[in-house]
Amino acid sequence: MRSSGYDNEALALDPSPPTHFPSSGCTQSASVERVPGSRRTPDLISCAPPQIKVVAAARKLATMQAPRADAYVFDIDGTLLVTRDLVHWNALHQAMLEVYGVDTTIEGIPYHGKTDLSILRAALARAGVDDGRFRTGLERALVVIRRDVEAGHDAIIPMVCPGIPRFLESIQKAGKLIGVASGNLEAVGWRKIEAAGLKQFFSFGFFSDGCESRAGIFRNALTYIADKLGPWARTCFVGDTPFDIEAAREVGAAIVAVASGTFTFDELTACSPDLCLSDCGQLFRD
Numbered sequence: 001m002r003s004s005g006y007d008n009e010a011l012a013l014d015p016s017p018p019t020h021f022p023s024s025g026c027t028q029s030a031s032v033e034r035v036p037g038s039r040r041t042p043d044l045i046s047c048a049p050p051q052i053k054v055v056a057a058a059r060k061l062a063t064m065q066a067p068r069a070d071a072y073v074f075d076i077d078g079t080l081l082v083t084r085d086l087v088h089w090n091a092l093h094q095a096m097l098e099v100y101g102v103d104t105t106i107e108g109i110p111y112h113g114k115t116d117l118s119i120l121r122a123a124l125a126r127a128g129v130d131d132g133r134f135r136t137g138l139e140r141a142l143v144v145i146r147r148d149v150e151a152g153h154d155a156i157i158p159m160v161c162p163g164i165p166r167f168l169e170s171i172q173k174a175g176k177l178i179g180v181a182s183g184n185l186e187a188v189g190w191r192k193i194e195a196a197g198l199k200q201f202f203s204f205g206f207f208s209d210g211c212e213s214r215a216g217i218f219r220n221a222l223t224y225i226a227d228k229l230g231p232w233a234r235t236c237f238v239g240d241t242p243f244d245i246e247a248a249r250e251v252g253a254a255i256v257a258v259a260s261g262t263f264t265f266d267e268l269t270a271c272s273p274d275l276c277l278s279d280c281g282q283l284f285r286d
């Protein structure tokens with residue numbers, strides 16, 4: 001009946017057997033499939049009692065549907081892709097060393113879901129750099145990050161998250177406006193997206209260059225969308241952290257949370273997104 005699952009407000013699921021739907025609108029599909037360190041555990045299902053197998057099979061057939069929207073705006077890290085290199089990491093290190101004279105890294109900083117500016121601020125504060133010194137050196141630090149990522153972009157190794165190409169193709173085919181809202185610096189974010197082969201899907205992007213808060217980045221995206229489509233345009237953000245959910249709520253937009261990054265399905269569900277997915281592959285039946 002449905003050829004794709006991106007454009008209906010209701011959550012859809014095969015009729016039987018019944019499957020639990022949390023009140024947030026999210027459907028749990030991961031509870032019998034996930035073990036630490038693994039996104040999917042077919043061995044666990046194959047060893048399960050018959051009734052668990054039946055429920056697991058039903059959940060595999062489930063097709064989730066993203067909130068109806070005119071524009072879809074994606075986070076990068078953990079949502080569109082995961083990088084398996086140190087290009088961005090090393091650029092942040094070099095910026096702190098070169099501009100502030102501090103030989104430190106972002107190791108131990110809870111950087112997932114944070115903007116580059118807030119990550120830098122936290123790492124430097126930990127190393128004893130006060131706010132005034134941070135602000136004084138910030139623009140030069142950003143120049144260093146952009147410079148080093150540009151110089152090393154060939155070494156970026158992105159892994160595209162499951163279901164993302166199909167989701168993007170579907171909403172592009174449907175004529176939706178598609179953009180990026182990321183805590184990366186603009187030059188860094190686009191390089192990652194280019195390396196992943198996804199650039200052709202996006203017509204705009206908002207980043208952290210002049211905006212330390214994620215909600216501020218989201219708000220800038222909404223302003224752009226309203227300018228392009230009108231004040232009543234509906235926007236749905238897609239992100240992988242509680243910070244994406246929080247920012248979308250702050251600006252009054254819908255949010256799809258995907259557990260393709262660091263945070264688990266249960267951690268994201270607890271933040272009550274409009275829809276929570278193990279990954280975007282759940283938007284499609286096959």
Ligand SMILES: [Mg+2]
Binds near residue numbers: 112239
């Ligand atoms: Mg992210």
